[in-house]
Amino acid sequence: MNRSSRAKTASTTAAAAYVSGVDLLVLGPVVVRNHGEPVPIGGPKQRAILALLTAEVGRPVSLDRIVDDVYGEDAPEGARRSVQTFISMIRRQLGDIVQKQSSGYALMVAPDAVDAFRFEDLVRATIPIVATEPELASNSLRDALAMWRGHPYADIDSRSVLQPEITRLTDLRLAALEARIDADLALGRHRELTGELDALVVEHPIREKIRGQHMLALYRSGRQTEALRAFERARLYLADEIGITPSAELSRLEQQILEQDPDIDLPTAASVTQRAVLVVEVAGPDPMALTGPENRESLSGALALVDAAMTRNRADTSTQRGSAIYASFLTVEEAVTTVEEVMAAATDGVSPRASIDFGDIELHESGDIAGPPVRRSAGMVAVSHPGQVLLSAEANHALMAGGQGGLLVRSLGTYRIHGVESPQQVFQLVLAGQDGEFPALLLDANPPPLPFDRKAVPGYELRQPIVSDLAGTTYRAYQPSAGREVELTVIDAAWAAEPDFVSRFEVETQIVSRLHHPHVVPLLDYWRDPSGAYLVSLTTGGGTLTKRTRAASLSMRYAGWSPRSGKRWPMPMGWGSPTARYRPEPSWWTSRGTAISQLRVSCCVS
Numbered sequence: 001m002n003r004s005s006r007a008k009t010a011s012t013t014a015a016a017a018y019v020s021g022v023d024l025l026v027l028g029p030v031v032v033r034n035h036g037e038p039v040p041i042g043g044p045k046q047r048a049i050l051a052l053l054t055a056e057v058g059r060p061v062s063l064d065r066i067v068d069d070v071y072g073e074d075a076p077e078g079a080r081r082s083v084q085t086f087i088s089m090i091r092r093q094l095g096d097i098v099q100k101q102s103s104g105y106a107l108m109v110a111p112d113a114v115d116a117f118r119f120e121d122l123v124r125a126t127i128p129i130v131a132t133e134p135e136l137a138s139n140s141l142r143d144a145l146a147m148w149r150g151h152p153y154a155d156i157d158s159r160s161v162l163q164p165e166i167t168r169l170t171d172l173r174l175a176a177l178e179a180r181i182d183a184d185l186a187l188g189r190h191r192e193l194t195g196e197l198d199a200l201v202v203e204h205p206i207r208e209k210i211r212g213q214h215m216l217a218l219y220r221s222g223r224q225t226e227a228l229r230a231f232e233r234a235r236l237y238l239a240d241e242i243g244i245t246p247s248a249e250l251s252r253l254e255q256q257i258l259e260q261d262p263d264i265d266l267p268t269a270a271s272v273t274q275r276a277v278l279v280v281e282v283a284g285p286d287p288m289a290l291t292g293p294e295n296r297e298s299l300s301g302a303l304a305l306v307d308a309a310m311t312r313n314r315a316d317t318s319t320q321r322g323s324a325i326y327a328s329f330l331t332v333e334e335a336v337t338t339v340e341e342v343m344a345a346a347t348d349g350v351s352p353r354a355s356i357d358f359g360d361i362e363l364h365e366s367g368d369i370a371g372p373p374v375r376r377s378a379g380m381v382a383v384s385h386p387g388q389v390l391l392s393a394e395a396n397h398a399l400m401a402g403g404q405g406g407l408l409v410r411s412l413g414t415y416r417i418h419g420v421e422s423p424q425q426v427f428q429l430v431l432a433g434q435d436g437e438f439p440a441l442l443l444d445a446n447p448p449p450l451p452f453d454r455k456a457v458p459g460y461e462l463r464q465p466i467v468s469d470l471a472g473t474t475y476r477a478y479q480p481s482a483g484r485e486v487e488l489t490v491i492d493a494a495w496a497a498e499p500d501f502v503s504r505f506e507v508e509t510q511i512v513s514r515l516h517h518p519h520v521v522p523l524l525d526y527w528r529d530p531s532g533a534y535l536v537s538l539t540t541g542g543g544t545l546t547k548r549t550r551a552a553s554l555s556m557r558y559a560g561w562s563p564r565s566g567k568r569w570p571m572p573m574g575w576g577s578p579t580a581r582y583r584p585e586p587s588w589w590t591s592r593g594t595a596i597s598q599l600r601v602s603c604c605v606s
Contacts, residue, residue, distance in 0.1 A: 022097065024054050025115045027169070028149025028484070030156060032094065039093055044157060045070050046086045051156045053098060053107035055165045057114055062104035069161040116169055119147045123176045130179050134186035141180035146463055146476070148173060149539075151483030177461070178209050185213065188266050188362060189370070190220040195456030201230075202458060203480060205237055208250050215250075219257050220266050222421075227257050272360050275316060275328040276395065277369065278335040279377040280306045280342055280354045281448060283323035284386045299323065302350040306342050313338040317369055320468050322492055324381065324448040328369050332358050332398045336407070336429065339389050343431055351386035356429070358395040368451045376424060378447035379417035383426075385438045391427040410436055419447045449473075449492055457534060460488055471495050472532070476539065486524065489535040496533035505533060 021035035030051050032039040041050055052069050053061055063080060070086075071079045087105055091098050099108050111117040122144040130137040152169045153162050177200075184193055197214040204210050211234045218227035231246070231254040238244050246254075256264045282302040306325050310318045313334050315327040329335045339354045346352055357373040357380070373394070380390040391399070396409055408430040414423050430436040456462065463476040472491040479486055495501055505528055513523040525536040 022094065022109055022113055023115070024050075024057075024109070024113055025149070026051065026054055026153050027115050027119060027147050028151070029154045030054075034094075041093060042086070042089055045082075046090055048156050049083065049086050050090055050107075051153050051162060053105060054114055055116075055153075055162060057107045057109060057111055057117070060101040060104040060106040065161075066105070115147050116152065119144050119169075119176075120172060123172060123179075127175070127179045130183045131186070134183040138180055138183035138187060141176050141183065142463065144176055145173065145180065145461070145478070148478055149485045154483055174204070174207070178207075178213070181210075181213050185216060185220075185266075188220075188272075190217040190266070192370070193217045194221055194223075196462070197456070199456050199458040199460070206242065208234070208247050212250050212253050215253055215257060216264060219264065224257060224260070228254065231257075272371070273363050274359065275330065275361050275363070275369075275373070276332040276335040276398070277357045277359075277361060277373045277377045278310075278315075278327045278329065278338060278354065279324055279356075279381040279448075280327075280339065280352050281324045281381045281384075282306065282350055282352045284351065284353065298350050302346065302352060305345055306352065309338050309341045309345070313341070317363065319368055319451040321449040321451055322468065322472065324378070326369060326374065326377070326451045328361060328363065331402065332356060332395050333402050333404050335395075336399065336404070339429075340431060343387065343389070346387075353381055353384040353386050353388050355380035355384060355390040355392075356395045357392040358398040370451065374450060375447075376417075376420050378450055379419045380424070380426060382419075382445040382447040383415070383417055383441040383443055385442070387431075387434070388438050389429040389431060391429055393425040393427070396427045408436070412441065415441060415443060417443065417447075418445065446493075457488060457490065460486070460536075462488065477536075479536075485539045487521075487537045487539050489537075491533040491535070493530065493532045496528055497530075501533070502528070509535070 022039075023033045023036075025031040025033070030041070030047055032041050032050070041047055048070050049066055052066060063083065066083050067075050067079050070083060087098055097107060097109050099106055112121070122140060126137050126140040126144070152166045156162060181193060181197070193213070194217045197210065197217055200207075200210050201214050211230065215227045215230050218224075218230060231250065234250065235246050238246060245251075253264070255261075282299055303320065303323070303325065307318060307320075310325070310327045313329070315329055315334075315338070318325060318327045320326075327335075327338070329338070335356045339356065342352055342354070355377045357377040359371070359373040361369050361371040361373050363369055373392070376392050380392065384390050390412075391409065399407065399409070410428045410430060412426045412428055414425045416423050417426075426441070428436065428438070457477070459479060459481055461478040461480065463478065466474045466476060466487065468474075472489060472495070474487055474489045477486050477488040478484075496505075505526075509523065509526040513526065516522070521537045523535060523537055525534075527534055
């Protein structure tokens, strides 16, 4: 019987009506909430006592053990009375959930009131279905891992009594992470996993399970040589650091990769479906030239126009990445109708470009799409010009088979396109009012980020995206080394390599990182490399201001100032946050409903 099951057996009833609304959160600093509201739980010793009772929920903990945990071997005279006083103070705050029993004290709440037990139950129920129901398992394990806010019992000085429980939970988290990767591999997400596994191998070098997953993801991505090199690095590390050879399982996987054994190929995924993929890029070939203050409102309006057209024309999915919107449709005709509306309605100097493909895609429950048609569409939109609509050979064939009249399509030839493995025949859809003549395709252009292309960031586990804008995407993330949940903004490489960005990034992020204010989210870390630029902030948990204003009628008044110029600039009244730039989207609410601002450098968000 596992720890959670024993706790359930021991705790069948709660002591008071108050208990039903109590949540005890220990997967990070210890927090108690009553119906969502934080409850003060006192100083270090009170917190240590509550933590010990929570770890043993439903089972009595002797007074002597509590004294040893709080004071150690050198407990002062009167320590027992002090512990009893602390327990009385806890009961005053939390009600009668701490009960005196013959052999000590017990915390009498249902185990599912404790996040550690909810996590354990969800993980143990999900791991057995990874092989049979990978989509459900992947989503459930992501939900379980999202419960972690830091190291278990992070702010408790328990004199090692809690250490076995902390170690057990940490090991279980790692097992859940490995199981989630197994589920994602079964779903064909190997390309998306390679970057994450690159980082995890560095983070956990002796976990052969992770090394094997890394090798398999590389192999299934068509990178057999790199998969074999990954095994060689594992062999050398284990020999040099521990003096052992790789396990039989890891060695067998190496042999299967050498022999290209079909047993390790990806089985057909049940989520694959045939769809038309439309990509509309609103910023043009040079997005940095169009994202100054004078253009930003026009670009935002263009994105809203594209999104509305996709909704009207029954898009299955719609995902924004940077200044591109990806959508899937049942037919190519629906995608064509949508792009005709978008191009006809484009105003204010914004001239979108678009591409359409057709074929088998992976349609994920998250709303993301993946697969060859998505990569081909992204590659084609990158090489196009403003106002131009390109079709793949597959989309052109489906359009002709559908028999829709009144459309003019021109063949442009066969080209090699970044992000697409083989040369592609490209067609152009000639829209009303166009003569069909555009300059040569921009074959050196890089495609926009893909919808399901969650970048791995070494040292961080990326969870769900929170918000995307023209510069990049902000994710909920977990930093295992520090044991904390953070919000990590990934600024796309195309932006991070711009000379203007490079010259201002370091200076402006230093300004922002020095700001300390209750209504400003602290900037914990930042860096730039060839893959992009990164900003790490504490998590807020209350959602963006944009979503908040949509959900309720909020009136906003503005006042503020800029640290660079000393001039006043628009900012919601009462925040009092000095920052380089402000706009509603990267501004947040805490879980308590307090408005705060998450800042970015002005070269990213103008």
